[in-house]
Amino acid sequence: xxxxxxxxxxxxxxxxxxxxxxxxxxxxxxxxxxxxxxxxxxxxxxxxxxxxxxxxxxxxxxxxxxxxxxxxxxxxxxxxxxxxxxxxxxxxxxxxxxxxxxxxxxxxxxxxxxxxxxxxxxxxxxxxxxxxxxxxxxxxxxxxxxxxxxxxxxxxxxxxxxxxxx
Amino acid sequence: xxxxxxxxxxxxxxxxxxxxxxxxxxxxxxxxxxxxxxxxxxxxxxxxxxxxxxxxxxxxxxxxxxxxxxxxxxxxxxxxxxxxxxxxxxxxxxxxxxxxxxxxxxxxxxxxxxxxxxxxxxxxxxxxxxxxxxxxxxxxxxxxxxx
Numbered sequence: 001x002x003x004x005x006x007x008x009x010x011x012x013x014x015x016x017x018x019x020x021x022x023x024x025x026x027x028x029x030x031x032x033x034x035x036x037x038x039x040x041x042x043x044x045x046x047x048x049x050x051x052x053x054x055x056x057x058x059x060x061x062x063x064x065x066x067x068x069x070x071x072x073x074x075x076x077x078x079x080x081x082x083x084x085x086x087x088x089x090x091x092x093x094x095x096x097x098x099x100x101x102x103x104x105x106x107x108x109x110x111x112x113x114x115x116x117x118x119x120x121x122x123x124x125x126x127x128x129x130x131x132x133x134x135x136x137x138x139x140x141x142x143x144x145x146x147x148x149x150x151x152x153x154x155x156x157x158x159x160x161x162x163x164x165x166x
Numbered sequence: 167x168x169x170x171x172x173x174x175x176x177x178x179x180x181x182x183x184x185x186x187x188x189x190x191x192x193x194x195x196x197x198x199x200x201x202x203x204x205x206x207x208x209x210x211x212x213x214x215x216x217x218x219x220x221x222x223x224x225x226x227x228x229x230x231x232x233x234x235x236x237x238x239x240x241x242x243x244x245x246x247x248x249x250x251x252x253x254x255x256x257x258x259x260x261x262x263x264x265x266x267x268x269x270x271x272x273x274x275x276x277x278x279x280x281x282x283x284x285x286x287x288x289x290x291x292x293x294x295x296x297x298x299x300x301x302x303x304x305x306x307x308x309x310x311x312x313x
Contacts, residue, residue, distance in 0.1 A: 009229055018223060024211070025220030027204050029187055047184045050221065054184075058227045060307065064178040064207070065218040078263070078270075089303060096306025104305040107234065110297050114236075114267065149265065157260035158252045158271070 010058055013041065013049055025062065068123055075130040076102075076123045076153075079137060080116035082109075082146040088118050091141060095120045098140075100133045115147060127152060167215060170198065174206060175216070231278035233300040235285065236267040237292070244268065247292045256284045267297070 010018065016039045020026075026034045032050070033043040053059040068076065083091055088106050095118070096104035103121040120137060124130040134150050173196060183191050193203040210216040225232045239247045244262070251257055251271060260271035275281050285296045 018228070021220050023220075024218055025182070027189075027208050027219075029189060029200055029204070031188065032184065032186070043186065050184050053221075056227070057224050060222040060224050061180070062182040062184070062221045063180060063219070064175055064182075064210075064216050065222070066175050066179065067214050067217040070214045089305070092303065092305035101306065103307050105301040106303040106305070107299040107301055113238075114297060151263040151265045151267070151270075153261040153270075154264050155262040157248050157262055157269070158257060159259050 010053070011049075013039065013045065014053060014058070017046060017049055017053075073123050073125055075126045075128075076121060077127070077130040077134065077150040078152075079120045079122050079134050079148060079150045081118040081120070081137070081141065081148045082115045083118050083141065083144055084146070085117065087144055091144065092118055092120075094140060095137055098133075098136070100124060101137075116149070122150070167210070170196070171206060171210060171215070174203065175210075178207075178219075225274060226278075229277070231273070231275040231281040233273050233281050233298055235271055235273055235288075236297045236299060237269045237294045238266050238297075239268050239292075239294060241268075243294075247294065250291050251288060254284060254288065256280070 017035060020035045020038050025031050028034050030043065032046045036043045036046045039046070050059065050062075054062070068074075081091075092104050092106055095101055100123050101120050102123060103119070105119045106117055107119055109115055109117050122130050122133050122137070124133055130152075131150065134148070138145055138148065177196065178192065182188060185191055187200070189203050190200040193200045196203065198206075207216070207219055211219060237247065237251070247269065248260070248262075251269065252260055254273075256273050256275050258272045258274045260269065262268060263270050273281055273284055275284060281298070281300070285298055289296050
């Protein structure tokens with residue numbers, strides 16, 4: 001992970017850019033110029049700040065995010081794994097490289113009721129395909145997989161975008 | 167969606183240029199016009215084949231707090247606890263899952279310190295323990311998705 005020193009905190013112009021792009025990048029031939037016009041600055045400034053935010057990781061990437069669900073990937077399961085703490089970084093990285101995994105994180109255990117320390121979100125066309133892919137992860141972990149489960153969502157109880165303060 | 171749309175999705179998932187005419191640049195690589203690329207992106211957003219086009223921000227690096235939390239809620243109490251948890255503006259997403267740990271929600275707060283106090287408030291209101299599972303390490307976020 002890249003450092004998150006305080007000088008990487010977004011400045012006022014960055015916040016303006018974030019606000020202007022919360023709904024996405026403007027779909028006009030000169031999107032950065034368009035943002036600059038809204039903020040009373042130059043396209044050069046906007047592009048420079050966005051490059052800086054990419055560099056320090058405030059922006060993960062710029063691009064298209066496909067909607068799995070409408071594209072036919074209706075299954076997604078949160079697979080959770082109990083792996084020795086000394087191995088979790090190596091396996092987390094390798095599991096993250098699998099093309100059907102969208103998120104791979106280490107999270108804290110709560111013993112005895114929650115033993116899992118590695119979370120991987122698995123996508124497939126349906127639950128059966130998700131379970132097949134989970135088996136691929138199990139095979140990758142081999143004997144280092146002490147236990148695992150897959151949690152499927154049964155209902156969305158709330159879904160809002162992340163708020164970004166002005 | 168046709169083959170050109172698929173190529174657009176496959177190509178633009180990875181990155182998009184920061185340049186004066188970025189759509190023109192990408193359209194040339196795709197062998198279509200700038201106007202057609204913009205129009206196709208617009209159509210895919212309208213039809214929800216794309217859920218977003220643009221910069222993806224890293225929430226924690228914007229200076230706020232973010233965590234995944236879970237509660238073991240028995241069935242008979244589920245509706246009450248759902249309403250109580252959802253009443254917090256800091257709860258961004260909340261999902262029911264098929265597990266004894268039956269409720270999973272994401273907390274997004276303006277400062278990292280706020281996470282603990284919101285969790286305490288939720289515990290007091292619902293009467294249940296909140297298991298706070300912030301990520302300790304991130305190995306990968308994203309999805310390569312070939313069409």
